[in-house]
Amino acid sequence: MSDQPDVELEARLAEQEEFEPPASFVEQANVTDEDIYEEFEENWPDAWERAAELLDWDSEWDDVLNDDDEPFYEWFVGGELNASENCLDRHLADRGDEVAIEWVGEPVDETRTYTYNELHREVNEFAAALREQGVEEEDVVTMYMPMIPELPVAMLACARIGAPHSVVFAGFSADALAERMESADSETLVTCDGYYRRGEPLDHLEKARDGLGNVGHDVTTVIVDRLGDERTVDHRESELDYDSLVDEQQGADVDPVVRDAEDMLFLMYTSGTTGKPKGVKHTTGGYLSYAAWTSHAVLDVKPDDTYWCSADIGWITGHSYIVYGPLALGTTSVMYEGTPDYPDKDRLWEIVDDYDVNQLYTAPTAIRAFMKWGKQYPEQHDLSSLRLLGTVGEPINPRAWKWYYKHIGDEECPVVDTWWQTETGGMMITTLPAVSNMKPGSAGPPLPGIDANIVDTDGEQVGAGRAGYLTVNNPWPGMLRTLYKNDERFINEYWDEYSDPEADEWVYFPEDGAKVDEDGYVTVLGRVDDVINVSGHRLGTMEIESAIVGVPGVAEAAVVGGDHEMKGEAVYAYVITEDGQEENDAFRDEIIEAVEDAIGPIARPEQVIFTHELPKTRSGKIMRRLLEDIANGDELGNTSTLRNPDVVHEIEAKVRGD
Numbered sequence: 237m238s239d240q241p242d243v244e245l246e247a248r249l250a251e252q253e254e255f256e257p258p259a260s261f262v263e264q265a266n267v268t269d270e271d272i273y274e275e276f277e278e279n280w281p282d283a284w285e286r287a288a289e290l291l292d293w294d295s296e297w298d299d300v301l302n303d304d305d306e307p308f309y310e311w312f313v314g315g316e317l318n319a320s321e322n323c324l325d326r327h328l329a330d331r332g333d334e335v336a337i338e339w340v341g342e343p344v345d346e347t348r349t350y351t352y353n354e355l356h357r358e359v360n361e362f363a364a365a366l367r368e369q370g371v372e373e374e375d376v377v378t379m380y381m382p383m384i385p386e387l388p389v390a391m392l393a394c395a396r397i398g399a400p401h402s403v404v405f406a407g408f409s410a411d412a413l414a415e416r417m418e419s420a421d422s423e424t425l426v427t428c429d430g431y432y433r434r435g436e437p438l439d440h441l442e443k444a445r446d447g448l449g450n451v452g453h454d455v456t457t458v459i460v461d462r463l464g465d466e467r468t469v470d471h472r473e474s475e476l477d478y479d480s481l482v483d484e485q486q487g488a489d490v491d492p493v494v495r496d497a498e499d500m501l502f503l504m505y506t507s508g509t510t511g512k513p514k515g516v517k518h519t520t521g522g523y524l525s526y527a528a529w530t531s532h533a534v535l536d537v538k539p540d541d542t543y544w545c546s547a548d549i550g551w552i553t554g555h556s557y558i559v560y561g562p563l564a565l566g567t568t569s570v571m572y573e574g575t576p577d578y579p580d581k582d583r584l585w586e587i588v589d590d591y592d593v594n595q596l597y598t599a600p601t602a603i604r605a606f607m608k609w610g611k612q613y614p615e616q617h618d619l620s621s622l623r624l625l626g627t628v629g630e631p632i633n634p635r636a637w638k639w640y641y642k643h644i645g646d647e648e649c650p651v652v653d654t655w656w657q658t659e660t661g662g663m664m665i666t667t668l669p670a671v672s673n674m675k676p677g678s679a680g681p682p683l684p685g686i687d688a689n690i691v692d693t694d695g696e697q698v699g700a701g702r703a704g705y706l707t708v709n710n711p712w713p714g715m716l717r718t719l720y721k722n723d724e725r726f727i728n729e730y731w732d733e734y735s736d737p738e739a740d741e742w743v744y745f746p747e748d749g750a751k752v753d754e755d756g757y758v759t760v761l762g763r764v765d766d767v768i769n770v771s772g773h774r775l776g777t778m779e780i781e782s783a784i785v786g787v788p789g790v791a792e793a794a795v796v797g798g799d800h801e802m803k804g805e806a807v808y809a810y811v812i813t814e815d816g817q818e819e820n821d822a823f824r825d826e827i828i829e830a831v832e833d834a835i836g837p838i839a840r841p842e843q844v845i846f847t848h849e850l851p852k853t854r855s856g857k858i859m860r861r862l863l864e865d866i867a868n869g870d871e872l873g874n875t876s877t878l879r880n881p882d883v884v885h886e887i888e889a890k891v892r893g894d
């Protein structure tokens with residue numbers, strides 16, 4: 237750790253707005269040549285072959301890109317491969333005894349290590365078991381699992397037999413699970429009895445069973461025994477025990493199914509503007525190439541590294557950067573079951589120290605918590621194995637960035653602030669860590685081959701320093717291909733805003749606001765749709781609203797995101813009750829419970845504010861901006877277009893009084 241006087245260093249860091257890549261990092265980095273940007277530009281889309289070449293293909297692609305039917309792009313067309321083979325089999329000859337997954341349970345000293353040979357073995361056995369249960373190519377298998385090794389095993393087993401997976405975050409509610417299983421017509425569920433949170437075994441199976449109660453078709457459920465003697469499960473009909481299934485298939489070999497590059501690898505549901513979650517479809521060739529390429533170029537992953545992404549596999553970050561990217565590159569991926577403050581606030585640093593972690597990829601919300609807890613926690617451990625730090629999920633403020641750079645990276649590690657989305661499959665905007673200077677608070681330039689722009693409402697590029705809308709003007713291999721069984725919504729959600737189909741101009745709109753500086757560095761400002769970002773988790777305000785209006789006694793509700801010191805944003809719910817409904821704490825609790833039931837504890841409102849009216853325009857549209865201003869304690873924006881301007885002041889007074 238640094239032994240320089242703190243005050244001096246703080247002052248220096250505060251002034252320095254740009255940081256050069258540390259020389260020790262540059263010396264060994266995977267990508268060091270700044271010409272790569274130009275190469276991609278001149279040789280686009282063929283330059284993307286370098287991503288595909290990181291993989292083993294059963295047959296090579298005929299065309300890099302097919303754009304005949306925009307915006308339904310196809311990548312590496314005609315190529316054939318299997319993702320499980322790429323993440324496992326091809327490493328066995330050279331690296332079979334190297335560690336693929338270092339799993340760290342929440343209870344101290346509970347760990348499991350899977351070498352590539354071992355992971356390959358279990359994936360084969362579980363793939364055989366799934367087949368035995370009648371799972372065929374293209375059947376969607378749902379996983380509703382916390383951070384236990386059987387989750388990546390199940391994902392890779394699905395990939396092996398060509399059955400797309402749909403992982404539902406374990407923190408989501410029973411209803412959320414049911415909605416996703418129904419939407420995907422998924423007839424197989426892999427789940428578990430429970431897991432540990434802050435030292436306590438937590439039940440998970442009841443939630444899964446409750447969810448299945450609302451699924452209209454038959455489902456076969458496989459249950460992993462995570463809690464051992466802590467909880468015994470009486471299996472019901474159509475419920476199977478994971479261990480017995482795998483035991484029955486001991487030694488089984490399942491040939492990886494040859495998949496077309498464009499065949500679906502997985503579905504991932506995410507929140508959008510409307511109430512229904514969107515089933516984002518990712519493909520085998522393009523997605524895997526992209527996950528591998530960005531892991532190589534941005535996270536600087538090498539086979540001998542021990543790499544750690546602390547996200548949950550229930551989100552896209554875990555799919556791309558715990559499972560697919562790192563395993564495709566044959567590295568060691570760390571996976572941690574628990575929270576960063578159990579048993580104490582140094583847990584992450586203890587893991588970095590114990591496993592000699594080389595890269596750490598985490599979220600700003602976590603970094604804000606580390607900052608608040610204090611530098612004494614990282615200082616208890618030797619973090620000198622770290623070579624690179626990453627962040628993802630929401631904007632990071634320069635203060636948090638600098639704290640991370642200094643107290644975790646000891647000013648020796650580049651920090652990559654990576655902007656991307658569930659839909660993009662992998663990173664889109666970030667510095668290449670050995671190539672460009674870093675500017676705290678700004679993600680950086682678009683990656684080579686990514687044509688991102690900041691435009692005004694007419695789609696015209698705005699100048700440096702001015703806020704606008706982020707757009708992407710060229711396709712890329714990791715992009716979503718469509719929304720599951722809903723091409724129309726795919727076009728409406730992402731392509732309608734800025735495309736000009738008649739001129740054959742297709743522009744992807746991620747629904748983020750951003751600005752760019754004179755060096756082309758993009759600062760992402762946040763969502764411009766009705767999606768809020770709570771601790772890096774994406775939530776649709778409409779989903780929360782529809783849960784609230786489902787409570788008897790509620791007449792109307794509006795949900796907005798307000799600023800929150802730790803979570804980034806928090807849920808604020810403004811609720812109009814029906815006549816005669818008492819506005820008391822019991823009713824407030826009922827509303828909160830309804831949100832938790834519909835979505836999960838992550839969507840729990842920070843505040844429920846009762847009001848007799850909502851601020852509306854003359855055309856009847858709720859003015860969410862004003863509700864956000866109130867939540868943030870900001871000066872109110874323009875109220876002159878309101879039909880009922882008095883109401884905002886009433887609400888404001890109420891919130892202040894709360």
Ligand code: WT7
Nearest residue numbers: 628629630631653654655656657658760763774
């Ligand atoms: C939204 C996507 C990407 C995996 C995790 C979230 C916000 C993401 C950044 C960043 C500023 C960011 C955007 C984006 N976001 N990364 N580095 N700086 N904002 O995936 O749930 O699909 O959410 O997260 O608003 O649109 P997601």
